[in-house]
Amino acid sequence: xxxxxxxxxxxxxxxxxxxxxxQSAKDRATLEHAASxxxxxxxxxxxxxxxxxxxxxxxxxxxxxxxxxA
Amino acid sequence: xxxxxxxxxxxxxLRKHLxxxxxxxxxxxHVEEATLGERMADRVAGAIGTWPFxxxxxxxxxxxxxxxxxxxxxxxxxxxxxxxxNLMFSIQAAxxxxxxxxxxxxAAQYDRLRLEHTAAxxxxxxxxxxxxxKEIEKNTECTLxxxxxxxxxxxxxxxxx
Numbered sequence: 235x236x237x238x239x240x241x242x243x244x245x246x247x248x249x250x251x252x253x254x255x256x257q258s259a260k261d262r263a264t265l266e267h268a269a270s271x272x273x274x275x276x277x278x279x280x281x282x283x284x285x286x287x288x289x290x291x292x293x294x295x296x297x298x299x300x301x302x303x304a
Numbered sequence: 305x306x307x308x309x310x311x312x313x314x315x316x317x318l319r320k321h322l323x324x325x326x327x328x329x330x331x332x333x334h335v336e337e338a339t340l341g342e343r344m345a346d347r348v349a350g351a352i353g354t355w356p357f358x359x360x361x362x363x364x365x366x367x368x369x370x371x372x373x374x375x376x377x378x379x380x381x382x383x384x385x386x387x388x389x390n391l392m393f394s395i396q397a398a399x400x401x402x403x404x405x406x407x408x409x410x411a412a413q414y415d416r417l418r419l420e421h422t423a424a425x426x427x428x429x430x431x432x433x434x435x436x437x438k439e440i441e442k443n444t445e446c447t448l449x450x451x452x453x454x455x456x457x458x459x460x461x462x463x464x465x
Contacts, residue, residue: 237385240393244361247400251353254407261414262331269328272425279432286439293446300453 349407
């Protein structure tokens with residue numbers, strides 16, 4: 235009985251670690267994927283900000299022209 | 305991890321760009337900046353939790369039993385019921401238990417880092433979103449002034465719904 239219990243414990247430990255290793259490998263891969271996605275998202279949001287600033291500059295120029303002409 | 309405010313890199317604030325390493329800062333911090341003890345924990349847990357380890361252990365146990373119960377018979381060093389083998393099992397289990405906890409602690413640390421990073425990224429993204437909102441408001445103000453000018457000049461202006 236003692237032998238059987240020990241045998242069970244001897245196998246349970248490594249198998250739990252095996253599962254844990256798989257899990258952490260998966261977690262790391264998920265984060266790596268998220269990192270590349272975040273890069274794209276961050277680039278897009280920065281582009282939006284740049285576009286809006288460009289637009290504002292244009293609109294301001296237009297307003298200036300109008301005010302000069304008025 | 306240093307968080308610096310920069311509207312140009314909203315999601316890249318925690319990025320460190322280590323050559324050839326992980327892309328994600330949490331992976332970088334967790335794996336590449338681990339202390340010696342943490343590295344050891346990862347290594348040992350990584351070595352024990354593999355199929356080669358399990359298979360080697362199985363071969364060793366079967367070999368031990370076969371050698372002692374069949375081959376050597378009367379001159380075996382650990383006859384049935386394999387008391388020495390039992391001790392070996394206990395020693396192995398005594399060490400894999402703590403290693404398991406080490407691995408668990410590392411996993412918990414990883415989760416914490418990930419949450420903190422997510423919070424920082426979200427904060428940075430919110431900052432940029434607010435900035436975008438401010439820019440749009442400024443733009444609308446300007447456009448309204450332009451519209452006012454045009455209205456004065458042409459008498460009327462159809463404001464879109």
